[in-house]
Amino acid sequence: MITQSAEQFPLIRPSVQIAMSQDEFNACRAFIYDRTGIYFQDNKKYLLEGRLGKRVQALNLHNFTQYLNLLKNGAARDEMRWFYDTITINETFFFRNEPQFNALEEKLIPEILSKKGNGRNKLRVWSSASSSGEEAHTIGMIYLEKLKPKYPGLEIEIVGTDINASVVETARSGVYREYSVRNMPKHYLTKYFTQSDGRYVVRDDVRRLVRFENMNLFDKQRMRAMSSFDIVFCCNVLIYFDTKSKIQVVSQLYDSLNRGGYLFVGYAESLHGLSTAFELVNFPKTVAYKKG
Ligand SMILES: C[S@@+](CC[C@H](N)C(=O)[O-])C[C@H]1O[C@@H](n2cnc3c(N)ncnc32)[C@H](O)[C@@H]1O
CATH class of the missing domain: 1.10.155.10 (Chemotaxis receptor methyltransferase CheR, N-terminal domain)
Incomplete structure (x- = not known):
């Protein structure tokens, strides 16, 4: 943060x-x-x-x-x-909502890959209010740790965007304080970070998977350019918007997804009353919204 x-x-x-x-x-x-x-x-x-x-x-x-x-x-x-x-309020940390990452690895990605068919082994994931990048880097680590060994030909492109240019700079640097890694499984911390002067530095092979951009979710033109994603995270930002703004953003996030793609929102957030276009899908201890 x-x-x-x-x-x-x-x-x-x-x-x-x-x-x-x-x-x-x-x-x-x-x-x-x-x-x-x-x-x-x-x-x-x-x-x-x-x-x-x-x-x-x-x-x-x-x-x-x-x-x-x-x-x-x-x-x-x-x-x-x-x-x-x-x-803006930029509170975030690694592995913030672990059930979402479990669902991603165990259910969503196997399902999406089975539908893509042979030869189309590239996933596009968007962390759409990424703050200092903990969410996007968490996905990168899960890819290296769990997905790559299971699907050796699988490639992933992760994009993180945020309106706050300073947190985007932190995300690009990949350098974090103790606070950000406090919820991190020990194994990931030892394997994917180096420690220097009390800071935690994300390994280069994780950083290479993620691209960060400074972007406003209300910039309609740039939002239109964000397309063909398999999975979009829009977590802990809708709470700051009123209903009209939420509806606008959710509708553009829907357009940014491929058919069969999924949207995650924060633990305390829901699309209830905002969109009927998605199908609500239950996973252990979490839900996701599917574009049919
Ligand atoms: C509380 S953080 C959530 C970070 C991360 N998604 C998580 O769940 O841990 C909310 C982020 O949304 C960003 N934000 C707020 N309004 C935004 C907007 N209109 N466009 C893009 N990002 C925005 C803030 O800058 C902040 O970094």
Whole structure:
């Protein structure tokens, strides 16, 4: 997980927090919703006030309205990057939802491969809100550890995408803290990581399987270009969206899948009321959504 550090606010160290008026909160939340689908409930005002307030002060601005105007100015592209990095929550860790990875290995992939038929032994997997890459790298390790020995000719392409450019950089570096590996089976930790200065570095043969890109799930054009996936993970991000945004994203994820492909969402998430296009399939301790 990446957190913003004090070094990112170099100009002034804020002493008094700037207050955000209700109108400013409404304007900020509408802007965020429009760009990212993320909806800040009233009880999250303090969060925006605290996180964005530091930036307002660091930029020597007087209030949040000035900051919003800066963001709306098309020339402030670098500031938009900082903005996305600040408003997103990037909590993740390796093997976060183990039953999903068991279902992937034991049920989904054998089924998908049997339907693909001979000679079409390439799988495409998308971790669509990948944060710092733990989910995507977990899939890469499972491929090397469990799938490759069973299906020697099998190739895999794993794509990880996230709106937050800083976490995408961490994902590309493959360097993690203790926190990320805390749920990791010991065997995987010893076999697929090297340890250096208290950091855990993912082995190169895992990293080579995964490509990370900075992408917004609400960028319709880029979403249309994401196609022909066998399995899509969209975990622990729908919770930040309202129903309208969820429906839009789920519909585009449906289009990104091959027929017979599967979508995973987070443990506390469901497609109930969002889509009737998928078939709900039960696996031990988890479910997945199948494109028929
Ligand atoms: C809580 S993390 C989940 C990470 C991982 N999928 C997991 O389950 O462990 C949610 C991620 O969604 C990303 N996110 C939020 N809104 C997004 C959007 N509109 N497009 C792409 N990614 C987004 C955040 O930057 C964050 O890294």
